Amino acid sequence: MNQGRTLNVLLTLYVGLIFAFVFAPIIFSLIFSFNSQRFPTIPLGSFSTEWYQKILSDADVWEAALNSLIVSCSTAIIATFLGFCTAYSDYRYNFRFKGPYLALILLPPTIPLIIMALAMLAWFSKIGMSGQIYSIIIAHSVLTAPFAMAVIRLRLNQMDPDLEAAAWNLGGSEWATMRHVIIPFCKPAIASGLFLTAAVSFDEFAVSWFVSGLNKTLPVIILEIVQGNIDPQVNAIGTFVFLISMTLVVLAQIFFASRQLKSIRA
Amino acid sequence: MSAPLVIFDKVQKHFDDFVAVKELDFEIREGEFLAIMGPSGCGKTTTLRMLAGLEAPTTGEIRLSGQVMNDVRPHERDTPLVWQSLALFPFLSARENVEFGLKMGGVDKAERKERALKWLDKMQILEFADRDISTLSGGQKQRVALARSLVMEPQILLLDEPLSALDAHLVIRMQAVLTDLQRELGITFVYVTHSQSEAFAMADRVVIMGEGEIAQIGTPKDIYRAPANQFVAEFVGRNNILSGTVAELAQDTARITTPSGDFMVPVNEVSLSQGQNASFVISADLVHIAMAKPDGENTAHCRLISEEFVGSMVTLFLEDAKGHEFKVQMQERELSSFDLKSSDNIWLSWDTQSAHVLNES
Amino acid sequence: MPTKPVRKFSLYALTWRLPIIVWQFVFFVGPVLFMVAMSFFLVKNYRMTEAFEFVNWTKMLSRGYFWDSYWYTVMIATASTVCAMLLAFPAAFALAFRASETTRRWAIFLLIIPFFTSYLVRTFSWFVILSESGVVNAMLGYIGLGPYTMLNTNFGTLVGYMTLTLPLVVILQTVTMANIDKTLIEAARNLGCKPLATIWQVIIPLSKTGLIIAAIFCFILSFGDFVAPFYLGGSQEPTLPILILDTTKSGQQWPRAAVVAIMMMGTLFAVAFAGIALAYRKRKGAK
Numbered sequence: 001m002n003q004g005r006t007l008n009v010l011l012t013l014y015v016g017l018i019f020a021f022v023f024a025p026i027i028f029s030l031i032f033s034f035n036s037q038r039f040p041t042i043p044l045g046s047f048s049t050e051w052y053q054k055i056l057s058d059a060d061v062w063e064a065a066l067n068s069l070i071v072s073c074s075t076a077i078i079a080t081f082l083g084f085c086t087a088y089s090d091y092r093y094n095f096r097f098k099g100p101y102l103a104l105i106l107l108p109p110t111i112p113l114i115i116m117a118l119a120m121l122a123w124f125s126k127i128g129m130s131g132q133i134y135s136i137i138i139a140h141s142v143l144t145a146p147f148a149m150a151v152i153r154l155r156l157n158q159m160d161p162d163l164e165a166a167a168w169n170l171g172g173s174e175w176a177t178m179r180h181v182i183i184p185f186c187k188p189a190i191a192s193g194l195f196l197t198a199a200v201s202f203d204e205f206a207v208s209w210f211v212s213g214l215n216k217t218l219p220v221i222i223l224e225i226v227q228g229n230i231d232p233q234v235n236a237i238g239t240f241v242f243l244i245s246m247t248l249v250v251l252a253q254i255f256f257a258s259r260q261l262k263s264i265r266a
Numbered sequence: 267m268s269a270p271l272v273i274f275d276k277v278q279k280h281f282d283d284f285v286a287v288k289e290l291d292f293e294i295r296e297g298e299f300l301a302i303m304g305p306s307g308c309g310k311t312t313t314l315r316m317l318a319g320l321e322a323p324t325t326g327e328i329r330l331s332g333q334v335m336n337d338v339r340p341h342e343r344d345t346p347l348v349w350q351s352l353a354l355f356p357f358l359s360a361r362e363n364v365e366f367g368l369k370m371g372g373v374d375k376a377e378r379k380e381r382a383l384k385w386l387d388k389m390q391i392l393e394f395a396d397r398d399i400s401t402l403s404g405g406q407k408q409r410v411a412l413a414r415s416l417v418m419e420p421q422i423l424l425l426d427e428p429l430s431a432l433d434a435h436l437v438i439r440m441q442a443v444l445t446d447l448q449r450e451l452g453i454t455f456v457y458v459t460h461s462q463s464e465a466f467a468m469a470d471r472v473v474i475m476g477e478g479e480i481a482q483i484g485t486p487k488d489i490y491r492a493p494a495n496q497f498v499a500e501f502v503g504r505n506n507i508l509s510g511t512v513a514e515l516a517q518d519t520a521r522i523t524t525p526s527g528d529f530m531v532p533v534n535e536v537s538l539s540q541g542q543n544a545s546f547v548i549s550a551d552l553v554h555i556a557m558a559k560p561d562g563e564n565t566a567h568c569r570l571i572s573e574e575f576v577g578s579m580v581t582l583f584l585e586d587a588k589g590h591e592f593k594v595q596m597q598e599r600e601l602s603s604f605d606l607k608s609s610d611n612i613w614l615s616w617d618t619q620s621a622h623v624l625n626e627s
Numbered sequence: 628m629p630t631k632p633v634r635k636f637s638l639y640a641l642t643w644r645l646p647i648i649v650w651q652f653v654f655f656v657g658p659v660l661f662m663v664a665m666s667f668f669l670v671k672n673y674r675m676t677e678a679f680e681f682v683n684w685t686k687m688l689s690r691g692y693f694w695d696s697y698w699y700t701v702m703i704a705t706a707s708t709v710c711a712m713l714l715a716f717p718a719a720f721a722l723a724f725r726a727s728e729t730t731r732r733w734a735i736f737l738l739i740i741p742f743f744t745s746y747l748v749r750t751f752s753w754f755v756i757l758s759e760s761g762v763v764n765a766m767l768g769y770i771g772l773g774p775y776t777m778l779n780t781n782f783g784t785l786v787g788y789m790t791l792t793l794p795l796v797v798i799l800q801t802v803t804m805a806n807i808d809k810t811l812i813e814a815a816r817n818l819g820c821k822p823l824a825t826i827w828q829v830i831i832p833l834s835k836t837g838l839i840i841a842a843i844f845c846f847i848l849s850f851g852d853f854v855a856p857f858y859l860g861g862s863q864e865p866t867l868p869i870l871i872l873d874t875t876k877s878g879q880q881w882p883r884a885a886v887v888a889i890m891m892m893g894t895l896f897a898v899a900f901a902g903i904a905l906a907y908r909k910r911k912g913a914k
Binding site for chain 2: 160161162163165166167168169170171172173174176177180181184185187
Binding site: 008011014018019022023024025026028032039040041042043081082085086092093101104107108110111112113114115116118119120122123124126139141142145174175178196200203206210219222223226230234235237238242246248249250253 | 639640642643644646647648650651652654655656657658659661662665714715717718720721722725734736737738739740741743744745746747748749750751752753754755756760761762765766789790793794797847848850851852853858868871872875881884885888891892895899
């Protein structure tokens with residue numbers, strides 16, 4: 001049993017190492033964003049908010065941040081709507097070509113982003129929709145809808161299979177049932193989908209870079225800075241970006257698991 | 267009894283590759299408590315769902331108060347259903363659940379609340395009105411489900427095995443609640459179950475279904491005493507079934523030769539002819555046991571295989587020389603007067619009039 | 628799902644079924660098909676004209692640098708997959724079999740977070756950490772080692788790929804192994820199988836499908852990523868995604884880029900297909 005215990009200790013250390021590897025870049029970025037030195041290394045320089053001041057006074061950064069905000073919010077709404085429609089259709093109906101139908105929404109994440117970026121750029125240019133904010137919104141909705149669909153579909157699995165029919169039986173038409181039963185039931189998953197798709201959109205850089213033209217989002221700004229010289233401003237922007245996306249993902253997870261929280265009824 | 271409320275006219279239901287309901291022709295009478303009973307897959311739930319509009323008959327008509335219902339959508343019908351899984355809305359309180367049907371019907375808020383509370387009170391769960399459904403016990407949820415359907419004040423209430431998820435002691439109590447309710451309200455109950463004891467305990471009439479067809483319709487007592495065919499006989503009650511050929515026919519009796527011996531049966535509705543194959547049934551509680559061969563026309567010599575005690579009733583399982591199984595049912599106190607130690611030498615007997623010839627269908 | 632009455636034509640059903648069909652056809656199928664078509668277009672004087680010529684294909688596929696890049700990408704993506712699967716396994720094993728249910732849930736909760744946060748910034752962080760005068764070399768300097776060149780090497784690229792794929796692979800492996808029938812492990816022990824051997828004899832065969840799926844995801848992600856080889860690998864040896872990047876951004880040669888993209892997609896389909904067939908392959912003779 002001694003072996004068992006040593007093994008457990010080793011395994012725990014190993015898991016710790018993996019987590020350290022995964023979170024190290026995030027933590028380092030945070031630490032260095034307050035570091036006065038231009039080039040982040042140890043020993044650390046002095047504490048400084050210089051980089052934050054720099055980015056907060058940079059108009060380009062503000063504009064990109066606003067663009068990112070608009071894009072991720074719009075994407076969230078469109079993608080979650082599309083995801084809901086598809087999840088409900090999958091749940092309720094059996095029809096011919098259901099396989100290809102589901103493939104249609106579930107395929108995009110399997111295609112490398114760089115390829116999607118190229119394809120979207122070319123297509124949007126052809127139909128005259130490139131270089132606008134809405135171009136990014138549309139592209140992101142295609143990329144993130146599968147996540148919303150998966151989350152909502154899982155929630156529908158938890159629904160009593162007779163619930164919809166029970167509502168009809170009590171006099172609710174299909175539309176009334178959707179409004180008074182299905183949607184209220186799916187609220188946690190819908191919220192989760194909104195936050196998740198917003199998070200994915202907020203961090204997406206490849207497609208944004210290709211398609212956005214002059215309307216840059218925050219990730220695109222980051223890309224451009226990174227391509228230049230080492231500039232610690234990136235750490236400051238990065239910290240903000242981390243905080244926002246982490247908050248969104250955590251909220252998404254909380255809503256997803258909210259069934260276990262009795263206090264949240266909806 | 268009373269006028270037919272619902273008529274099933276040559277109704278059939280086919281799903282892609284299998285026939286759930288072969289042909290249904292029966293009526294449901296106003297104010298009656300009707301049970302539809304049968305083993306899994308017999309088509310009873312499909313029948314109920316067709317009545318609720320959740321399935322459409324492949325052929326035939328279903329008429330409610332004379333009106334053909336085939337094309338009437340589920341939400342346009344007035345046939346509230348109490349579901350096997352209860353199907354309560356988890357995101358609504360008990361009261362809001364009960365109000366749901368009224369809300370769909372456009373009843374205004376104040377009246378909805380009043381009617382819902384009235385029914386919650388009637389079902390003795392008023393204190394739980396604003397509670398979350400998930401905090402209620404099985405029995406309490408059952409009552410919410412009932413209130414939700416009854417608040418609509420329908421003509422007919424459908425119930426799909428509503429007691430199957432309850433603990434045994436609650437089942438008995440709920441059976442009493444349901445029968446009292448039905449009598450008090452006077453509305454028609456259509457109750458689907460696979461449990462013979464439930465159906466026979468509560469219903470005025472029972473429809474027994476097997477493999478998509480009706481095997482027999484009648485009062486519980488009629489079915490118990492006079493099963494129409496082998497399927498019903500085996501499914502209902504503890505019956506002894508013997509098969510053989512008609513050796514001799516008299517005025518109102520016949521003698522049937524079986525591997526277990528010759529037995530006399532009364533000839534009532536079923537017409538028999540010499541040499542014909544026939545089966546007959548003797549209910550287990552009409553068979554007497556004795557330690558010595560008794561007088562009488564119908565006797566069998568058996569040895570005891572096992573005994574089964576359920577409450578105060580005991581069922582004896584015996585076997586004759588030919589290996590045919592017999593069942594005898596009696597009260598436990600009756601049994602104690604017999605010495606079954608010589609279990610190889612038990613004599614069974616019954617009155618000719620206790621036997622009942624089956625239809626060969 | 629229970630059967631529900633559906634009329635021949637239902638506006639309700641259509642309202643929910645159509646949106647995704649229309650949207651995806653216009654904005655997903657359209658772009659992909661157009662890209663395929665574009666591989667046959669011509670570029671003259673920096674302007675692209677629609678045509679149906681094979682010149683882009685012949686030129687690209689006859690170039691040495693394309694095939695060098697192709698095989699390098701396959702090699703490095705495979706290395707990434709092997710690396711991630713091996714690194715993840717002990718952690719996933721610990722989480723699936725030694726951790727409590729709560730610990731496991733928390734671990735997965737935490738691992739999901741970086742997966743959805745800025746991969747770019749994390750890569751940049753590694754760039755800084757791994758550079759000649761960065762944190763790692765500075766720390767090694769204190770104990771008299773180094774400095775080691777970690778950037779602009781395959782090692783750097785692999786670190787980048789791990790940043791991208793490790794969280795996902797750990798999650799997938801953990802979930803797969805946590806869901807196998809534990810009584811089978813006990814049965815094997817009962818029949819004399821040594822603890823370490825149960826991993827090879829019981830756990831891995833039972834987890835086969837999930838593990839192969841994890842590997843496929845990892846391969847696809849690594850194969851298609853340009854950030855890791857570009858920033859941490861120094862694109863000494865360009866991978867296919869970098870080729871697309873260069874051809875599009877600097878060269879404006881979209882049709883050529885399309886050829887590379889299609890070759891990539893073809894390879895990934897083949898890998899996914901083979902992987903899934905392997906994952907779900909039934910024993911010989913089984914139905």
